[in-house]
Amino acid sequence: MAKTTPNRRVKRKDRILDAAEALFAKHGFDGVSMRMVADRAKVDLALASYHFGSKRGLFDAVLLRRAEVLNKTRLEALEKCQADAGEDGPSVEDIIDAFLKPLLAHGYQEDEGWLHYFELIAQINNSPEWGGQLMTKYFDPLVRRFMDALKKALPDAEAENIYWSYHFLSGALTLTFAHTGRIDQLSDGVAKSEDMVSAYERMVPFVAAGFRQLCVPKDRENT
Amino acid sequence: MAKTTPNRRVKRKDRILDAAEALFAKHGFDGVSMRMVADRAKVDLALASYHFGSKRGLFDAVLLRRAEVLNKTRLEALEKCQADAGEDGPSVEDIIDAFLKPLLAHGYQEDEGWLHYFELIAQINNSPEWGGQLMTKYFDPLVRRFMDALKKALPDAEAENIYWSYHFLSGALTLTFAHTGRIDQLSDGVAKSEDMVSAYERMVPFVAAGFRQLCVPKDRENT
DNA sequence: ATTAAAATTCAACATCCGTTGAAATGTCAA
DNA sequence: TTGACATTTCAACGGATGTTGAATTTTAAT
Numbered sequence: 001m002a003k004t005t006p007n008r009r010v011k012r013k014d015r016i017l018d019a020a021e022a023l024f025a026k027h028g029f030d031g032v033s034m035r036m037v038a039d040r041a042k043v044d045l046a047l048a049s050y051h052f053g054s055k056r057g058l059f060d061a062v063l064l065r066r067a068e069v070l071n072k073t074r075l076e077a078l079e080k081c082q083a084d085a086g087e088d089g090p091s092v093e094d095i096i097d098a099f100l101k102p103l104l105a106h107g108y109q110e111d112e113g114w115l116h117y118f119e120l121i122a123q124i125n126n127s128p129e130w131g132g133q134l135m136t137k138y139f140d141p142l143v144r145r146f147m148d149a150l151k152k153a154l155p156d157a158e159a160e161n162i163y164w165s166y167h168f169l170s171g172a173l174t175l176t177f178a179h180t181g182r183i184d185q186l187s188d189g190v191a192k193s194e195d196m197v198s199a200y201e202r203m204v205p206f207v208a209a210g211f212r213q214l215c216v217p218k219d220r221e222n223t
Numbered sequence: 224m225a226k227t228t229p230n231r232r233v234k235r236k237d238r239i240l241d242a243a244e245a246l247f248a249k250h251g252f253d254g255v256s257m258r259m260v261a262d263r264a265k266v267d268l269a270l271a272s273y274h275f276g277s278k279r280g281l282f283d284a285v286l287l288r289r290a291e292v293l294n295k296t297r298l299e300a301l302e303k304c305q306a307d308a309g310e311d312g313p314s315v316e317d318i319i320d321a322f323l324k325p326l327l328a329h330g331y332q333e334d335e336g337w338l339h340y341f342e343l344i345a346q347i348n349n350s351p352e353w354g355g356q357l358m359t360k361y362f363d364p365l366v367r368r369f370m371d372a373l374k375k376a377l378p379d380a381e382a383e384n385i386y387w388s389y390h391f392l393s394g395a396l397t398l399t400f401a402h403t404g405r406i407d408q409l410s411d412g413v414a415k416s417e418d419m420v421s422a423y424e425r426m427v428p429f430v431a432a433g434f435r436q437l438c439v440p441k442d443r444e445n446t
Numbered sequence: 447a448t449t450a451a452a453a454t455t456c457a458a459c460a461t462c463c464g465t466t467g468a469a470a471t472g473t474c475a476a
Numbered sequence: 477t478t479g480a481c482a483t484t485t486c487a488a489c490g491g492a493t494g495t496t497g498a499a500t501t502t503t504a505a506t
Binding site: 025026027028029030031119122123125126127128129131132135136140143144147159160161163164165166167168169170171172173174175176178179180181182183184185186187190191198199202203205206207208209210211212213214 | 248252346390401405409
């Protein structure tokens with residue numbers, strides 16, 4: 001009676017989302033036209049407006065689709081590492097790992113959709129126009145869970161230092177997933193931006209050391 | 224006989240650059256129209272095309288103008304810290320400081336132009352479309368100088384680790400200068416994205432600790 | 447003052463933009 | 477089949493886009 005999710009009839013709608021995802025990732029919101037999306041999705045121009053109301057509606061739908069999945073996966077990773085830890089809770093490394101590993105799990109496969117999505121997030125995160133608003137809207141509740149875990153793992157740290165440390169993590173992470181090819185050119189091919197495993201294995205210790213330096217000031221407390 | 228840089232007649236051209244800089248920073252290349260630039264600069268629509276050839280020419284002129292200044296200032300800072308250091312060369316902290324401090328010196332003042340420029344760079348750096356190309360074009364020679372200095376300061380490090388460490392630094396830096404307001408919202412005002420001094424004082428030790436963790440593997444070598 | 451070049455204005459062009467109303471087609475239960 | 481509803485197509489709208497050629501004004505040297 002209600003919307004019965006017509007079994008095989010979602011194809012067109014998903015093709016539009018996939019096409020928009022790839023195009024928005026490369027060119028940003030204003031660099032993409034509805035005609036470009038329709039052409040890539042091999043769909044009539046008017047169909048995207050029909051399904052999503054407007055270009056902005058399509059943009060939001062692209063963002064929301066995988067945000068829900070990613071937030072769920074990340075939350076499970078955090079709760080798992082908290083369950084595995086003792087009474088003192090997980091270490092900084094464990095928490096950072098829970099934050100980063102789900103990205104790797106999705107992006108490691110040849111799933112182009114997720115890679116496009118990460119590029120899009122990278123662009124949004126660094127946009128003065130969209131960054132604050134959209135990142136907060138789609139990821140804030142989850143990030144606050146991670147901030148709470150970090151505060152417990154770093155009980156003597158000032159809150160401001162933890163927030164700035166997370167900000168640096170967020171910047172390093174999004175640039176890495178932006179896939180600009182910059183590191184390939186700068187390193188003359190020694191480092192490869194497509195090699196997500198190499199990036200992940202280095203980002204976790206790099207960021208954890210930064211957290212410790214900034215958030216454990218006087219006496220050395222190791223887990 | 225040649226271009227004698229007409230003394231006071233550059234006003235219009237600079238007003239166009241300033242207006243374009245501010246608008247490109249907020250909305251990106253495709254989010255800005257020549258009419259928006261002309262209106263903000265209080266100048267006729269056709270004038271920007273006359274002076275810069277095309278919208279893309281205007282974009283490149285905006286990027287180039289301060290890149291030349293910034294590259295020079297940064298190079299001076301690097302050479303000064305190298306001159307002040309002993310035979311072993313400057314420490315990792317000193318090199319990172321030479322890389323970051325010029326940004327603070329320009330952005331600390333109430334110079335809106337530089338702040339807009341940094342926002343623009345942040346957006347470009349994380350854009351799959353422009354990032355690799357443009358950042359390499361405008362900043363590569365200078366960045367390679369810094370990479371060489373870092374290799375000397377970290378003689379036992381694998382090159383790939385240094386490149387990734389710089390990449391993380393670049394990401395943390397550009398997000399911080401993107402001024403998205405995200406950290407203000409996430410921290411409920413505890414950390415302020417406009418406070419460049421606070422950001423700078425934390426970024427140097429954070430990043431230096433990351434470099435050391437990744438690039439000084441076995442035995443501890445401190446300066 | 448004359449003159450040539452540079453700077454600025456004006457008006458218009460072809461093209462692309464997002465959106466929409468109406469018509470056509472498809473789906474599926476009764 | 478009939479009827480309803482959702483989906484898809486088609487054509488077109490008003491408006492915004494970057495660019496340009498011609499006309500006008502300003503500049504600076506002769």
